[in-house]
Amino acid sequence: MSTCTLIPDWCRISEEATHSIEDYGRGVPRWCLGCGDHAILAAVQRYCRDEQLPLEKTVFVSGIGCSSRFPHYMETYGFHGIHGRPFPIAEGIKMVRPDLNVFVSTGDGDCCSIGTAHWIHAIRYNMDMTVLLHDNEIYGLTKKQASPTSPAGLKTNTTPRGSRLNPLNPLSATLGVANVSFVAQAVDWIPDLLHDIIRMASLHKGFSFIRVLQRCPAYLPTEFEAQTRNPERVLLLKHQDGLTLPPEIAQTYRNQEEHDPGDIHRAREIASASDPIPVGILYHNPAVPCYEDSVDRDRIDTAETTHAFLEQEMDKFTIWPTSSEARRA
Amino acid sequence: MGYGVWTVEIIPAEIQPPARSVAGASGNRIRFASNPVTNGGDAADLAVALNEQVLLERLGELKPGCMILLEDKWRTDPNPSIAAQYRKTYDELTESGFRLVEVPMEAECRKLVSDPRRGKNMFVLGLLCGIYAFDLQVAREQIAFIFATKPQAVIDANINLLEAGYAWTRANLEMRVNIPATKPTLPQLVLNGNSAIGLGIVASGMKACAMYPITPATSASHYLSEIFEQVGGFVHQAEDEIAACCFAIGASYAGGCAVTITSGPGYSLKQEAIGLAVMAEIPLVVVNVQRGGPSTGQPTKVEQGDLLATVFGCHGDAPKVVMAAASIEDCFYSMITARKIAETFNTVVVVLTDASIASAQTTIPRPQSDPAWHAPPLDQNPVAPGALRYDWDSETGLARRVIPGQPGGMHCVTGLAHDRRSRVAYDPRNNEEGLRNRSRKLITLQQTLRTPAVFGEESGDMLIVGWGSTKGAIEEAVRRVRAEGARVGALHLRFIQPMPPGIGEIIRRFKRVLVVENNWSDPVDGAGVTEDNRRFSNLAWLLRARYLVDADCWSEVMGQPIKPSTVVRIIRERLS
Ligand SMILES: Cc1ncc(C[n+]2csc(CCOP(=O)(O)OP(=O)(O)O)c2C)c(N)n1
Ligand code: SF4
Ligand SMILES: [Mg+2]
Numbered sequence: 016m017s018t019c020t021l022i023p024d025w026c027r028i029s030e031e032a033t034h035s036i037e038d039y040g041r042g043v044p045r046w047c048l049g050c051g052d053h054a055i056l057a058a059v060q061r062y063c064r065d066e067q068l069p070l071e072k073t074v075f076v077s078g079i080g081c082s083s084r085f086p087h088y089m090e091t092y093g094f095h096g097i098h099g100r101p102f103p104i105a106e107g108i109k110m111v112r113p114d115l116n117v118f119v120s121t122g123d124g125d126c127c128s129i130g131t132a133h134w135i136h137a138i139r140y141n142m143d144m145t146v147l148l149h150d151n152e153i154y155g156l157t158k159k160q161a162s163p164t165s166p167a168g169l170k171t172n173t174t175p176r177g178s179r180l181n182p183l184n185p186l187s188a189t190l191g192v193a194n195v196s197f198v199a200q201a202v203d204w205i206p207d208l209l210h211d212i213i214r215m216a217s218l219h220k221g222f223s224f225i226r227v228l229q230r231c232p233a234y235l236p237t238e239f240e241a242q243t244r245n246p247e248r249v250l251l252l253k254h255q256d257g258l259t260l261p262p263e264i265a266q267t268y269r270n271q272e273e274h275d276p277g278d279i280h281r282a283r284e285i286a287s288a289s290d291p292i293p294v295g296i297l298y299h300n301p302a303v304p305c306y307e308d309s310v311d312r313d314r315i316d317t318a319e320t321t322h323a324f325l326e327q328e329m330d331k332f333t334i335w336p337t338s339s340e341a342r343r344a
Numbered sequence: 345m346g347y348g349v350w351t352v353e354i355i356p357a358e359i360q361p362p363a364r365s366v367a368g369a370s371g372n373r374i375r376f377a378s379n380p381v382t383n384g385g386d387a388a389d390l391a392v393a394l395n396e397q398v399l400l401e402r403l404g405e406l407k408p409g410c411m412i413l414l415e416d417k418w419r420t421d422p423n424p425s426i427a428a429q430y431r432k433t434y435d436e437l438t439e440s441g442f443r444l445v446e447v448p449m450e451a452e453c454r455k456l457v458s459d460p461r462r463g464k465n466m467f468v469l470g471l472l473c474g475i476y477a478f479d480l481q482v483a484r485e486q487i488a489f490i491f492a493t494k495p496q497a498v499i500d501a502n503i504n505l506l507e508a509g510y511a512w513t514r515a516n517l518e519m520r521v522n523i524p525a526t527k528p529t530l531p532q533l534v535l536n537g538n539s540a541i542g543l544g545i546v547a548s549g550m551k552a553c554a555m556y557p558i559t560p561a562t563s564a565s566h567y568l569s570e571i572f573e574q575v576g577g578f579v580h581q582a583e584d585e586i587a588a589c590c591f592a593i594g595a596s597y598a599g600g601c602a603v604t605i606t607s608g609p610g611y612s613l614k615q616e617a618i619g620l621a622v623m624a625e626i627p628l629v630v631v632n633v634q635r636g637g638p639s640t641g642q643p644t645k646v647e648q649g650d651l652l653a654t655v656f657g658c659h660g661d662a663p664k665v666v667m668a669a670a671s672i673e674d675c676f677y678s679m680i681t682a683r684k685i686a687e688t689f690n691t692v693v694v695v696l697t698d699a700s701i702a703s704a705q706t707t708i709p710r711p712q713s714d715p716a717w718h719a720p721p722l723d724q725n726p727v728a729p730g731a732l733r734y735d736w737d738s739e740t741g742l743a744r745r746v747i748p749g750q751p752g753g754m755h756c757v758t759g760l761a762h763d764r765r766s767r768v769a770y771d772p773r774n775n776e777e778g779l780r781n782r783s784r785k786l787i788t789l790q791q792t793l794r795t796p797a798v799f800g801e802e803s804g805d806m807l808i809v810g811w812g813s814t815k816g817a818i819e820e821a822v823r824r825v826r827a828e829g830a831r832v833g834a835l836h837l838r839f840i841q842p843m844p845p846g847i848g849e850i851i852r853r854f855k856r857v858l859v860v861e862n863n864w865s866d867p868v869d870g871a872g873v874t875e876d877n878r879r880f881s882n883l884a885w886l887l888r889a890r891y892l893v894d895a896d897c898w899s900e901v902m903g904q905p906i907k908p909s910t911v912v913r914i915i916r917e918r919l920s
């Protein structure tokens with residue numbers, strides 16, 4: 016095993032190669048038939064192929080849940096963490112390795128319940144990563160318990176007579192946090208827009224938050240049924256700085272709004288509406304600084320420079336054997 | 345100046361406790377001697393008090409009949425109740441035998457400065473220099489050094505106060521104590537345990553620290569925050585300890601080696617993430633500066649109550665390395681060792697210290713920088729086709745480390761049971777294989793550890809076993825009882841998991857084993873306490889389980905360092 020010297024920014028130029036969509040996939044996903052996660056995976060792999068993201072320079076991080084199995088199905092680096100904590104793991108990665116493309120897959124329980132503190136602070140850190148909130152409005156993996164995004168009245172195993180609380184709105188919550196820089200909503204049943212939104216999110220430098228409404232046929236088979244059948248119940252957001260709609264889609268989904276992603280007030284209004292479901296870029300502000308950029312990356316630190324500093328630092332605590340040396344220190 | 349010294353900060357829990365309050369007393373205990381000092385010692389020979397109330401909580405820490413230098417301004421305080429309180433306490437203390445000397449500190453300082461509250465400490469320093477016949481010139485030099493960035497007027501004012509205090513002693517006090525100094529021949533560092541941790545982290549070459557503020561660990565991060573960027577390091581103050589631990593794990597996974605610093609409650613919160621690092625085999629250094637527990641407990645007080653929680657803390661079998669710093673010097677070196685082990689074994693190393701060494705200051709020999717402290721650069725070469733992420737070596741349990749960016753090494757780490765390719769695998773064989781190899785790593789490490797030296801008798805009537813910050817006090821006690829003829833030795837453990845080889849053999853050379861530590865145990869003669877229900881101190885449980893030895897234990901939870909005289913008393917009692 017030979018050791019190569021460390022290049023300060025850890026960059027390695029990957030060899031020119033053309034990756035197909037299949038190259039980005041690993042194994043056979045274990046999700047249920049018809050699960051919206053399949054569509055999200057397909058859209059992500061398609062985006063990776065389009066951008067030819069280097070496999071070794073890309074990391075998918077997740078928590079725990081059906082959706083958090085995501086990294087296992089990508090032939091990139093992956094980190095399948097613990098429930099609710101994908102954000103701090105991804106932050107640690109990005110801080111040490113800003114050269115990596117970092118994606119986070121998280122569920123509505125993972126992000127909006129157990130991981131809420133991390134989610135709110137991740138928005139504020141605004142580190143450059145793309146976040147997919149797989150929002151199926153239910154706990155899938157643990158078999159149908161209410162999630163914070165479950166609609167009021169939803170019958171689940173923990174709310175057999177109907178959920179007693181109004182749902183939390185992840186878009187409104189995100190738009191309310193300091194340093195928010197990119198918020199979008201997609202639905203698993205319009206894969207082309209899902210793909211385009213993922214692309215725009217990835218191009219944004221900062222914390223790009225995409226809530227994907229994801230169907231869970233196993234536990235909520237009818238949850239988005241009406242919306243998938245009736246295009247009128249989807250509102251497409253378009254703008255020259257946001258999504259440009261492919262003609263076929265524009266034809267099917269006639270309910271459209273010209274929305275400037277720079278307009279946070281309108282974004283908040285749109286976020287609060289759920290019928291029709293808004294799809295597109297709600298908010299984009301490229302000017303918010305990223306936490307990882309607050310670190311000086313230009314310096315070169317070696318064992319020698321560190322030890323020179325250590326000697327200098329120890330001088331501050333040192334009593335020298337003679338007092339003339341003390342004066343010198 | 346050539347003395348061994350150990351200082352202990354007395355810190356009230358409140359930021360601004362009411363003036364003259366008994367519980368709000370703050371201060372500093374200073375122990376010094378001709379030789380190096382390893383602990384805070386026993387009762388004080390001399391006390392200086394800026395009001396009489398602060399003495400009340402601490403009378404037990406003063407030698408009976410010792411001298412107390414007391415600010416006298418309260419005697420004539422305009423508030424009659426304060427003046428009365430002062431006189432009453434003064435009379436009571438005098439009656440109980442203390443030699444009270446009233447010193448007009450405020451009045452003397454007022455002759456030199458307008459705000460005596462800001463200069464009294466220098467006056468007191470002068471008083472002490474007079475009593476201990478210190479070289480005033482050295483004190484003047486130190487003042488100039490400390491205030492080097494301040495205007496000359498400030499330096500002069502402080503020196504004037506120092507000299508005034510000195511003159512007051514010379515004119516009014518007969519007490520003189522001469523403690524000969526031993527001039528050191530090598531440079532010494534004066535620092536506390538938390539600063540030593542900060543310096544040790546820099547020396548280890550680690551570049552990332554994630555933390556959430558918690559007493560008494562925070563000052564290590566304060567110090568690190570101050571200096572870390574100058575070596576390209578970074579301190580992340582996370583939103584909570586879970587996040588701090590996960591951030592550190594992410595940073596380590598990505599190719600750094602990260603440390604997270606905390607104390608009891610925060611350590612509890614990190615458990616699940618620590619298990620993840622063990623399971624996924626990601627290097628991680630965790631520092632737990634213990635405090636009194638459980639729950640919020642005693643934030644500023646000393647306790648060693650987290651040992652078992654550290655060894656066994658996570659759910660499932662999560663073998664991790666547990667080290668304990670036995671001294672302030674150890675705090676420095678343990679950071680270097682912890683990083684080495686974490687990266688060599690791709691696992692979690694927890695270093696335990698506690699409040700008694702975190703903020704105590706002493707002198708330690710200045711470390712000689714060694715390039716070997718730094719880990720070599722990581723291998724970032726492409727990974728050979730077919731190479732397995734967990735290519736566990738059947739003898740050592742060790743597997744390769746692959747970091748993002750390495751072509752061909754793509755895999756998904758997971759906290760789920762996994763096979764050698766890091767694919768989720770629940771079948772019994774795979775699960776057992778993972779558990780076996782993670783456990784084997786500790787065996788491999790254990791074989792490289794050295795048997796600790798026994799202090800005092802190599803065999804005899806009683807072996808005292810301790811760990812962590814109690815080393816100095818225990819060894820001082822053993823020295824004292826040996827001088828009385830007792831056949832006692834002391835064994836101090838720095839590695840608690842795995843335990844170094846040879847411990848059982850040492851234990852068998854002694855008739856009895858007594859574990860001494862700063863945590864809870866049911867007293868052996870406590871009401872209702874029997875062999876069947878006695879709860880032992882942390883380390884005693886471990887020794888009893890591992891070596892099948894009927895180890896006895898003595899422990900206390902006074903929130904203070906264990907005193908050598910206490911250990912002496914216990915040894916005498918148990919031997920008689
Ligand atoms: C600390 C902890 N608590 C609880 C669980 C059990 N658990 C696993 S996934 C999950 C919820 C999953 O729901 P969600 O995040 O919405 O993901 P989905 O399965 O719906 O994709 C829970 C409660 C766990 N793994 N860890
Ligand atoms: S339970 Fe629901 S979320 Fe989970 S895989 Fe099945 S359909 Fe998807
Ligand atoms: Mg869900």
